[in-house]
Amino acid sequence: MTHYDTIVIGGGPAGMMAAIASSYYGQKTLLVDKNRKLGKKLSGTGGGRCNVTNNGTLEDLIAGIPGNGRFLYSVFSQFDNHDLIRFFEDNGVKLKEEDHGRMFPVTDKSKTIIDCLVGKIAELGGQVRTQFEVVSVKKSDGTFQVKSADEQLTCDRLIVATGGKSYPSTGSTGFGHDIARHFKLAVTALEAAESPLLTDFPHKALQGISLDEVTLSYGKHVITHDLLFTHFGLSGPAALRLSSFVKGGETIYLDVLPDHSRAELEVYLEREREKSLKNALKSLLPERMADFIAQPFPEKVKQLTHKEREELLNRLKHLPIPVTGKMSLAKSFVTKGGVDLQEINPKTLESKQVPGLHFVGEVLDINAHTGGFNITAALCGGWVAGSLHF
Ligand SMILES: Cc1cc2nc3c(=O)[nH]c(=O)nc-3n(C[C@H](O)[C@H](O)[C@H](O)COP(=O)(O)OP(=O)(O)OC[C@H]3O[C@@H](n4cnc5c(N)ncnc54)[C@H](O)[C@@H]3O)c2cc1C
Structure with a gap:
């Protein structure tokens, strides 16, 4: 059985950035996703061009996240949209600004962003396994057991970045909510948001x-x-x-x-x-x-x-x-509701009740407008969830 310091479940923007931060902090890190490729939902944003963030002020960011944006003040004080823009530029991805502060790669291709994130995980020594669907998670003696249909892995720190329940064909089927419920954490009612x-x-x-x-x-x-x-x-x-x-x-x-x-x-x-x-x-x-x-x-x-x-x-x-x-929740762009924020430490995105268990991205009860705000919340939150806090 292979043991990791950190396992991240979900290779969307939140999970990829969490894996980058965890690897940056020298943690033996594994990112798993059930899809064949990482960033499936991300690749469809901005009409396939990837609306990776928004160039607004902190107040613009909070206003762009009508569903509990204020919870993210602590996250943004550690890593915000301007840090993200620098992160991409430092890693060779030039971004451009369009109307309403929306930021895109100058290539107009989502692949540029996803390749950058995947490349950074590898550069920092993080491991990735795709087509790995987690079917159950348990914790005993301070260690998490993460199971697929035919394999079991263990870790000290588990980061759940499985997304909401919108567009389930991209992989986000609400599994992270089941993990929360398994650990007896509250999950708020799920509803459609950013709905046609x-x-x-x-x-x-x-x-x-x-x-x-x-x-x-x-x-x-x-x-x-x-x-x-x-x-x-x-x-x-x-x-x-x-x-x-x-x-x-x-x-x-x-x-x-x-x-x-x-x-x-x-x-x-x-x-x-x-x-x-x-x-x-x-x-x-x-x-x-x-x-x-x-x-x-x-x-x-x-x-x-x-x-x-x-x-x-x-x-x-x-x-x-x-x-x-x-439109129904499945056909809406974003899920409103998720893991109850009362359960989560805003500085670390760790569960208050289950040490070592983090939730980040759309799996949380946070919803934002399209325009890069959800993705910013996911990426910045990912950095914070994956970091070690001393
Ligand atoms: C068409 C569309 C357009 C959008 N446009 C914008 C936009 O312009 N701006 C904006 O801010 N937001 C936009 N959004 C919303 C944004 O894409 C999401 O909020 C964001 O991707 C959430 O990131 P995440 O990392 O939390 O989850 P996701 O990107 O949903 O990633 C979750 C990952 O977890 C994996 N996973 C789930 N369960 C398991 C399991 N059991 N085992 C292994 N892996 C698992 C999934 O396969 C998936 O890859 C859009 C959404 C859609 C559908």
Whole structure:
């Protein structure tokens, strides 16, 4: 039976960084993952380009983690997003910033990030075993036993980085919650977060349209970000963020031109009065969206009655969209809920009740917006969980 100082279960961003830190501290370290390759979910983020972190301030980071972000103050005081950016640059990966502080490798390839993390584990002497599915974990006499179907390994320190329960095809099936329950640690209720919205809206006409920097609102919740119309409703960061505040049965409102006031649009329409409405709107909006907005109105701008102008402005600035529901947990980008933070020491991410047992990443009751915030929480937390604290 092989014994390790540290075993890390889960080769997502949290587990890979935990294995790097543990190896850096001279620990005999093994990272196991049941997939054929590490970083399967990570590779799909940012449309396959890997939205590896966010270049915001500490306050931006906490605001980007609406699900218990404050718990991470201690983690970020040890290793934050700027340390991450330095980490990647020191290891030969140049990052670039895009809108909303989102950071990507300049190669626009997730593989660059995953290769860097995997390479660093090897450079520091850490070991990796893929296609190793842990089926049970026990602890006796201060040692953890980690079992697959046909093998048993032991370790002094066990880091659980198995992710949440969203997109289970990437490997995150909630096994870490079972480990927590086995050790009698509380797990909070799991829910879908960053969820695409199902809507009662003309999907066919709009499917595939992507709008930059529009405003979606529901009551006091006002979100300005990119939006995507899909065959079932709405996706993209604006919809994903608003999903925290709706369940289904509400009407949300879309402002497709948040940078233009109603008064400015009235002046614009007056100036363009000789044009067809579609053409006038095409200077402001993607063509198919302009067609959709113009559809119920007369052909020329000058033919609009006063009432129709008002209706047009409403359609541009306050378009009602009935929400019928959200995607299931499995089809949502992030899992809300997880290992109860009351169980966890925020300085080390170690269980308060079970010495040597750490939880990190989405397995914890922490959820963030897409835009690099979950990945930052996972990577920075991974460094802290894997480090030795003297
Ligand atoms: C399509 C998509 C897009 C996203 N976009 C963004 C984004 O732009 N920005 C952002 O911040 N977040 C984004 N996220 C969320 C982000 O990817 C996750 O929060 C992040 O990957 C969590 O990291 P993790 O290391 O905790 O877990 P995961 O990345 O889920 O890794 C967990 C690993 O544990 C392994 N594992 C589980 N059980 C076992 C077991 N029993 N034995 C062995 N191995 C096991 C799994 O195989 C998996 O590889 C996105 C998610 C999805 C699905």
